Amino acid sequence: MTKPKWVNPTRQAHLVSLFVRSRGFCVYGEPNCTIPEHHYEVFIESLINDWKADDRETNKLDWKHERKIMHAFT
Secondary structure, eight states, rough: OOOTTOOOHHHHHHHHHHHHHHSSSSSTOOTOOOOOBHHHHHHHHHHHHHHHHHHHHHHHHHHHHHHHHHHTTT
């Protein structure tokens, strides 16, 4: 099985840590939290989307840098 592109060991460890601390419920530790965005499943969706956006931006910057280098030698 191929891992999604956003997965790396640091991010995996962070997701596991969040799950262990929250026990799959509120990531902020509130025992009776009623805010859906604080619940593990919803929270990590947003977190993963942020990671994907960061990766896209990094790839874009890397491509611009590579392109600049390629054109500097022509």
